[in-house]
Amino acid sequence: MYKKTLLSALLASALGLSAGLAHAGQLSVAATPVPHAELLEFVKPILEKEGVELDIKVFTDYVQPNRQVADGVINANYFQHKPYLDSFNKEHGTELVSVGLIHVEPFGAYSSKVKSLEDLKEGAQVALPNDPTNGARALLLLQNAGLIQLKDPDNILATARDIADNPKKLKFREIEAANVARVMPDVDLALINTNYALEAGLNPLTDALVLEGEESPYANLVAVRVQDADNEDVAKLVKALQSDAVREQIKTKYQGSIVPSF
The missing domain is CATH 3.40.190.10 (Periplasmic binding protein-like II)
Structure with a gap:
């Protein structure tokens, strides 16, 4: 029984390491389809040039993207604003943090x-x-x-x-x-x-x-676990999403239905 328990613990530990940011250059990001996943697809080639392979995980709800990042299954998410993130952290006892504001979606x-x-x-x-x-x-x-x-x-x-x-x-x-x-x-x-x-x-x-007007405080952000806030690949992701190329893409593709917050 002890051997089985020890083996299970070791396997769980190994899975946890592989799911996190152990492999530099590989970054998984949870996002809702529009416009988040679309913008991530847009920056994917930009990140490839920076040596980061972006794996986009698409969700249609507001709970699993946070749960899976908090559990270390996915590295980051991009779908929510800070009031929602704060509320989720308080309700679920998680410690996810914002690492960059990207855009506002007028409600x-x-x-x-x-x-x-x-x-x-x-x-x-x-x-x-x-x-x-x-x-x-x-x-x-x-x-x-x-x-x-x-x-x-x-x-x-x-x-x-x-x-x-x-x-x-x-x-x-x-x-x-x-x-x-x-x-x-x-x-x-x-x-x-x-x-x-x-x-x-x-x-x-x-x-x-x-x-809502453009002055809305509900800017959508990139969120990660506290321990991943200073990760180099995460920083590259935020830099790509806050680039002039993304600003222009937001302007031309979405025609004012979303607006940059950087």
Whole structure:
């Protein structure tokens, strides 16, 4: 029994080493499809010239990219903003850190039933992301649009329970962020992260009824474990993503639906 336990421990240790940043020049990065994985594909040849082989792991949720980096299975991730990262660390006891801000995805409100926010009827159903930071971000956007008033107008962790005034008696449905765009036909208004809006074929600049401004504090970042923050290959990744070439790619490809934050 002791030999089997020792063998298992040694195997687990070996797997942990191979999954981390033990092999210089190889870097795995978790990302959501649009625009994160697309931008990573864009910098892949740049990193190859720097001696870094980039392995892009695509996810469609906001939990596994952090879990797998925290567990050392994947080296870094690029999909989230700092309020979400802080909330995740607090909730899960992880110690992931930001190593660079890349872009802002202006958060928007969309509808297939009304042409303007003024057209929303009393009791209209509104779909929100169900994670704390994006849910609050959606409520802050609605507040700025004049639809609701929060008890604390600056609370970045507000929930529907923190609404002080709701003149139109809006009814809120909290849904996983990745699924909000899919339920848009079933609700009157959907608050959607730009990456998911783009995946759904929506153009934030022309389809959103209201959109965050460029001054949004929710910049998407590259995150790693604390012990990997000073890794040379990670630094090369951030430098590539913050390059003039990426700035121009964001400008030409996304036409303002995302904006650089560097």
